[in-house]
Amino acid sequence: MEINENSVVRTVLTYKVNDELFAIDVINVISILEVCPVTKVPMAPPYIKGLINHSGNILPLIDLRIRFGLPEKNITNDTCIIVLKIKIDNELVSLGVQVDSVQDIFEIDTQKIESYPSVGTKYNSKFISGVYKTENMLLILLDLEKFLSNEKNVLLQSTVS
Amino acid sequence: MDQYIDQFKEKFIEEASDILQELEKSLLLLEKNPKSKDLIDSVFRAMHTLKGGGAMFGFKLVSSFTHHFENLFDLIRKENLTLTSDIINLTFDSIDHIKILLKNNEILDDKLKNIHENIINRIEEYSNVPKKDSNIENKIINEELNRKKETIFFIGFYPNENILLNGSNPFYLIEDVCKLGQTYVIGKTSLENGYDNYNPELCYTKWYIILRTEKSVTEIQEIFLFVEDECNLDIVLLDNAQLQLNNTFFDKFKSFVNKNDCNTERLVEYINNTIKDNNGNEIIDVKQKNENSNLDSLSTIRVSSAKLDELMNVVSEIVSIQGKLALFAEKEGNEKVKIINEELEKTTKQLRDNVFNIRLVPLSTILIRFNRLIRELSSETGKEIDFIAEGTDTELDKNSIELLVDPIMHLIRNAVDHGIEDKNTRLLAGKPQKGIIKLKAFYSGSNVCIQIIDDGKGISVELIKDKAIELGLLKKGEKVSEKEILDFIFLPGFTTAQKVSNISGRGVGMDVVKKKVTDLRGDIGILTQPGQGTTFTLTIPITLSIIEGLLFSLGQQLFILPMAVVDKCYIFDKELTKGTLNNLFYNGTKYIPYIDLHDFFDIKSNRAEVQELIVVGFDNQKVGLVIDKVVGGHQVVLKPLGKFLREQDFISGGSILGDGSIALVIDINKMIRKFSESISGSMAQIV
Numbered sequence: 001m002e003i004n005e006n007s008v009v010r011t012v013l014t015y016k017v018n019d020e021l022f023a024i025d026v027i028n029v030i031s032i033l034e035v036c037p038v039t040k041v042p043m044a045p046p047y048i049k050g051l052i053n054h055s056g057n058i059l060p061l062i063d064l065r066i067r068f069g070l071p072e073k074n075i076t077n078d079t080c081i082i083v084l085k086i087k088i089d090n091e092l093v094s095l096g097v098q099v100d101s102v103q104d105i106f107e108i109d110t111q112k113i114e115s116y117p118s119v120g121t122k123y124n125s126k127f128i129s130g131v132y133k134t135e136n137m138l139l140i141l142l143d144l145e146k147f148l149s150n151e152k153n154v155l156l157q158s159t160v161s
Numbered sequence: 162m163d164q165y166i167d168q169f170k171e172k173f174i175e176e177a178s179d180i181l182q183e184l185e186k187s188l189l190l191l192e193k194n195p196k197s198k199d200l201i202d203s204v205f206r207a208m209h210t211l212k213g214g215g216a217m218f219g220f221k222l223v224s225s226f227t228h229h230f231e232n233l234f235d236l237i238r239k240e241n242l243t244l245t246s247d248i249i250n251l252t253f254d255s256i257d258h259i260k261i262l263l264k265n266n267e268i269l270d271d272k273l274k275n276i277h278e279n280i281i282n283r284i285e286e287y288s289n290v291p292k293k294d295s296n297i298e299n300k301i302i303n304e305e306l307n308r309k310k311e312t313i314f315f316i317g318f319y320p321n322e323n324i325l326l327n328g329s330n331p332f333y334l335i336e337d338v339c340k341l342g343q344t345y346v347i348g349k350t351s352l353e354n355g356y357d358n359y360n361p362e363l364c365y366t367k368w369y370i371i372l373r374t375e376k377s378v379t380e381i382q383e384i385f386l387f388v389e390d391e392c393n394l395d396i397v398l399l400d401n402a403q404l405q406l407n408n409t410f411f412d413k414f415k416s417f418v419n420k421n422d423c424n425t426e427r428l429v430e431y432i433n434n435t436i437k438d439n440n441g442n443e444i445i446d447v448k449q450k451n452e453n454s455n456l457d458s459l460s461t462i463r464v465s466s467a468k469l470d471e472l473m474n475v476v477s478e479i480v481s482i483q484g485k486l487a488l489f490a491e492k493e494g495n496e497k498v499k500i501i502n503e504e505l506e507k508t509t510k511q512l513r514d515n516v517f518n519i520r521l522v523p524l525s526t527i528l529i530r531f532n533r534l535i536r537e538l539s540s541e542t543g544k545e546i547d548f549i550a551e552g553t554d555t556e557l558d559k560n561s562i563e564l565l566v567d568p569i570m571h572l573i574r575n576a577v578d579h580g581i582e583d584k585n586t587r588l589l590a591g592k593p594q595k596g597i598i599k600l601k602a603f604y605s606g607s608n609v610c611i612q613i614i615d616d617g618k619g620i621s622v623e624l625i626k627d628k629a630i631e632l633g634l635l636k637k638g639e640k641v642s643e644k645e646i647l648d649f650i651f652l653p654g655f656t657t658a659q660k661v662s663n664i665s666g667r668g669v670g671m672d673v674v675k676k677k678v679t680d681l682r683g684d685i686g687i688l689t690q691p692g693q694g695t696t697f698t699l700t701i702p703i704t705l706s707i708i709e710g711l712l713f714s715l716g717q718q719l720f721i722l723p724m725a726v727v728d729k730c731y732i733f734d735k736e737l738t739k740g741t742l743n744n745l746f747y748n749g750t751k752y753i754p755y756i757d758l759h760d761f762f763d764i765k766s767n768r769a770e771v772q773e774l775i776v777v778g779f780d781n782q783k784v785g786l787v788i789d790k791v792v793g794g795h796q797v798v799l800k801p802l803g804k805f806l807r808e809q810d811f812i813s814g815g816s817i818l819g820d821g822s823i824a825l826v827i828d829i830n831k832m833i834r835k836f837s838e839s840i841s842g843s844m845a846q847i848v
Contacts, residue, residue, distance in 0.1 A: 039718060039823040041802070041809055042762035048805055051815055051823050056478030058815040058823055060805040093803060 010110050014103040014139060015082065017064050021103065023132070023139045024084070030094065032102055033081040052096050054083055061096040062148070073100070088149040097144075106139070108132050113141065173218045174263050175463075180207050181256055182529055188252055189532050195244045204252075205234040211259070223262045226277070229284045230255060236288060251283055253533070311342070314381065315432060316370040317395035317425040322363040324391040335368060337384045342374030345411050347418050369418055369428060371399075395425040399432055466559065469519060473706070476509075476516045477798045477817070483509045484819025513798075517704055521556035524602050524611070527566050528553050534570055535598060538577040545595040546581060555602040557609050558704040561681050565611070565701065568674040572613040572697050573598060575670070580617030580695055590692065592616065608683075608700050616694040620687070622646050628655070647687045651675040679830070682708075682723070706799050710816070712792040712824060713775065715758055716766035719824040720788075721797055721816060726777045726829045730791050733774040746774060746785045755785030756836055777829050784833060799826060811835045 012023035013032075031054070038050035038061055047066040051058050061081065066072055078101035085094045113132050118125040123140070127147040132139040184207045191200045208231040215224030230252070236242040258280055261273065316338065320331055335346055350366040352359060359365075372381070378396055385394050417431055483505050490502040528550055535548045557565070581587075581596035588594055599614040622643055629635040629649045649655055653672040678685045683701035702708065702725075710721035731748060745752040753776060759768055769789035776785050797816040806812065811832035815823045 037822060039815070039825065041806055041812060041825065042764070044806060044809055051802065051825075053481075053817050053821050053823055056474060056481055056817060058800045058802060058817065060803055062805070088804065091804065093805075095803070095805065 008109060008111070009107050012106050012108055012139070012141070013082070014106055015080070015099040016101045016103060017068060017099050018070050019100075021137055021139055022099075022142045023106065023108070024082070024142065024144060026105065028084050028086050028144070030083040030085055033083060033096070035075050035079050035081060035098070049098060052081065054094075054096065057094065059083065059094050059096045061098055063098045065098075065100070067147075076100075078102075084144065086145050086148070088145060095148075108139070116140075170218050170220075173214050173220070177211060177214065177223070177263055178260070180211055181259060183207060184256060185253070185529050185533060188249055188256075189529070189536070191244065192246065192249050192536075195249075198238075201234065201238050201244065205231065205238050208234060220263065222277075223259055226255070226259065226262060226281065229281055229288070233284055233288050242287065248287060251280070251287070253536075255280055255284070311373055311375050313399040314370075314372045314374065314378070315395075315397045315399055315425070315429055316368075316372060316381065317397075317428070318368040318370065318385070318392060319394070320364050320367070320388070320392040322365070324364050324388060325362055327391060329388050329391060331364065331366070331368065331388075334384055334388065335370065338370055338372060338381065341376045341381065342372055344373075345371045345414070347415055349418060371414070371432070397425060397429050399429065464519075466520075469516075473516055473520070476513050477800070479509055480513055480798065481817045481819065481821060484817075485821060488819050517707060520559050520704065520706075522559050522562055523554045523556050524562065525550075525553040527562055527569075528600075530566060531569065531573055531600060534573055535577065538574065542577060542583075544577065544581050544583055546577060547595050547597050549597060549599045550601075551599065552602040553600075555604060555609055555611075556703070557701060558706070561701055561704075564677060564681055565699070568677045568699070569600070569611065569613065571670050571674050573600075576613060576615035576617065576695070580615035580619075582618050586618075590618075604703075605700065608702055611699045611701065612696055613699075614694065614696045619691040619693055619695050620647065620650070620689040621691065622689075625649050644687075647689065650687075651685070682725075708797045708799055708826075710795050710797040710826065711775070712795040712818075713773075713788045714769075714790045714792055715762065715788050716764040716768075718764075719792065719818065719822070720758075721795060721824050721826045722775065722777065722786075722829065723826070724794065728776040728778050728783060731774045731776065731785075733772040733787050748776070753783050753785050755787055756833070757787045759787070759789075761836060761839075795824075797824075797826060 011026045013026050013029050014021055014023045016022070033052075033054070036052055038052055040050040041048065044050070047063055049061040049063045052061045053059075063072070079098065080102045081096045081098050082102065083094065083096050085092060087093070113130040116123070116125045116128040116131050127143050128140060129143040130141045132141065184204060187200050187203050187207070191197065191204070194200065208227050212224050212227040212231055215221070215227065233242070233248070237244050237248075258276065262277075265273075318331070318335070320329075324331065338344060339346070347369045348366050349369070352365055374381075378398070381396055382394075385392070414432070418428070483502070486498075486502050486505065490498040531550070532548060535546055538544075539546045576598050577596075581598070582590070582592075584594050587596065597614075597616045599612070601610075601612040601614060603610055626635065626641075626646050629646065630637055632655070634649060634652070635641065635646075650671050651674075655671070675685055678699055678701070681701050683699055686698045686700070687695065688698070689695040709724040711724050711727050712719055712721055714720075729748075731746075733746075744755050744757070746755045747753075755774060758764070772787055772789055773791050774785045774787050775791065776783050795816075795818075799814040799816060801814050802809070802812060811828050811834075812825045813828035813831075814826045816826055818824055
């Protein structure tokens with residue numbers, strides 16, 4: 001987590017997985033889609049739901065719930081796909097991420113970002129770049145780049161819970 | 162500002178490598194024709210550009226180094242010094258050195274420093290003795306470039322009226338003829354009974370074609386092979402004197418055809434007469450041609466391949482949007498929409514083909530490296546070798562071409578080392594002293610074939626067999642075909658060379674060659690004749706991103722198999738598999754192992770009532786795939802699946818279908834390998 005005197009405002013998109021509020025930088029977001037037909041890939045790991053056609057490009061769709069280590073949930077009206085372009089292992093990758101719902105666009109003051117405690121918490125702090133508190137809510141800044149680049153054993157819930 | 166300079170530097174390096182490549186090309190030509198003033202000038206100019214550019218962008222070493230060279234070639238240019246093969250060798254060394262200098266702008270280690278000074282000294286030696294020495298001149302092989310012999314044919318193609326009824330399309334035939342060389346085609350339609358009795362299913366047109374080509378009559382005849390019975394065909398070899406195939410001639414020819422009722426004899430007579438009239442203009446025409454080729458080289462632009470990829474993406478998007486429209490038009494049944502869709506379809510197809518074409522580059526772009534390789538190997542081994550390249554304007558996907566350089570280099574190296582014998586052996590065998598290595602490229606359907614042919618001693622099948630038995634790959638007395646034996650050389654670590662040489666024989670390589678070629682979805686074949694030589698044939702798809710595929714359904718989803726691997730489709734009848742072990746399917750002549758894709762892919766949805774089976778070729782074996790239903794052929798624009806699905810490498814990519822859904826393209830080799838891993842044991846004997 002870097003705190004820089006010069007950096008002031010970051011614009012983030014907030015989304016919900018399992019009633020918890022997460023945030024991602026809007027720079028990485030390409031678009032938000034409704035749930036669309038998915039082509040399943042045989043023998044793919046369960047968190048890869050399949051492939052989607054995003055304006056002529058074939059993108060993998062990752063179910064964040066399963067990737068977090070949560071049970072699969074039925075698709076609701078709120079279920080959304082966020083199309084992202086992020087750097088994974090130094091390679092720009094486009095992908096779709098399925099979340100329970102998309103909430104809001106939000107400006108946050110970088111200096112108010114707090115670090116996430118590494119012990120005794122619900123989530124594995126390795127993948128969380130910080131938390132941001134407002135009057136009535138708590139935003140978790142998930143480091144998707146780190147989180148998704150780790151190939152195996154990336155349950156968000158840390159073993160010490 | 163710094164970043165701009167870096168950018169410029171990058172550009173310069175890019176440019177410099179181009180210049181160096183041109184330089185190499187000129188030098189190789191110079192070697193054959195050391196007196197050509199044009200070539201010497203072009204070398205001088207290239208050096209000069211390098212020097213100037215180098216100085217401008219801070220490549221001081223490159224600049225100062227090339228300065229020495231420029232001087233040397235200036236002397237040659239002014240005829241104060243004669244170009245010798247030593248100087249050419251020195252120049253080649255220097256080009257390599259400049260390449261190194263471009264990478265490291267400073268000389269850091271002593272070794273490099275020594276080389277640097279050594280070369281400069283050598284250059285100085287030559288530059289300081291500006292004397293003519295006529296003896297050295299003789300060392301240079303003075304050989305004119307063999308120009309391929311072109312001949313001119315007149316082809317009269319007179320189809321019968323009902324040629325169209327059999328589904329033949331004369332236009333395709335004519336198109337094929339046009340591919341053979343420079344052509345001029347006139348079609349003449351005669352409606353004897355006027356439009357009232359016109360029957361659109363009949364053909365009323367005759368075609369007269371003038372073709373300038375290197376091909377033989379048989380090759381022209383081959384084109385018309387399937388319509389032989391439906392047409393009269395005359396192919397006449399015209400007077401070999403230079404016929405002026407220019408517009409004036411064609412205009413005359415056309416008006417002659419239009420005015421007269423022509424048969425072949427009359428036309429040939431007419432053309433032959435014209436030739437005699439025309440001989441005077443020739444020189445002017447050649448000059449014009451030269452100017453044109455200069456223009457050609459100028460009218461190219463450099464585009465980063467990332468931009469092309471982007472363009473390609475957009476185009477594929479348009480293709481799939483058009484597919485949507487087609488579907489909509491089909492459903493709605495609105496005639497206007499249908500017409501618009503048809504127009505759009507035509508244009509999008511054109512657009513797509515054009516964009517894919519941009520990615521294609523001719524084989525000649527990598528040729529220079531082979532030229533140099535042979536030159537070096539020739540001096541290293543003391544074997545004299547002529548390198549002949551044919552069909553180098555054959556085009557391939559840029560990515561494929563770059564990936565092919567190493568395998569081809571390796572094959573050439575092998576040909577020189579193992580194939581071509583030394584001088585004495587050759588003379589004893591009654592062969593010319595000089596060995597020949599030929600690189601031949603040509604189209605074959607949607608593939609490009611590249612052959613590396615040598616006229617050396619060939620590969621000894623017996624030797625390989627013995628070695629295979631020695632290594633335990635083969636049992637003594639086991640019956641195997643020659644092809645199967647030859648395939649052993651593609652196994653890692655397999656070599657029959659008695660001693661390891663500098664160039665090859667370590668047994669590393671052929672397996673890598675095979676792997677690289679298979680990675681490009683290509684194939685490699687060997688033909689060898691003891692004492693006559695060996696031919697390696699690489700068959701590579703023209704582009705990696707479009708393939709012809711067979712669409713089939715499996716559960717709710719669609720999959721695609723490359724058409725190239727599909728052998729036959731059957732209705733899958735469980736009865737036929739009864740009484741056999743290990744999933745074998747009897748096709749009437751023999752048993753074929755099959756894989757049930759429902760089970761293998763763990764697809765939960767229901768099976769079709771009547772399932773089908775696709776037999777695919779895999780490593781010379783046949784394997785059946787049980788699927789639900791074959792849908793049909795499909796032009797596949799292959800798209801990668803990205804790194805998340807790297808583990809699923811038996812899916813080589815996806816393709817977006819007309820309705821926007823995605824079909825997965827199966828890589829049959831990897832899939833069967835995966836299958837055999839998952840079953841390991843029961844399937845092992847098959848694969």
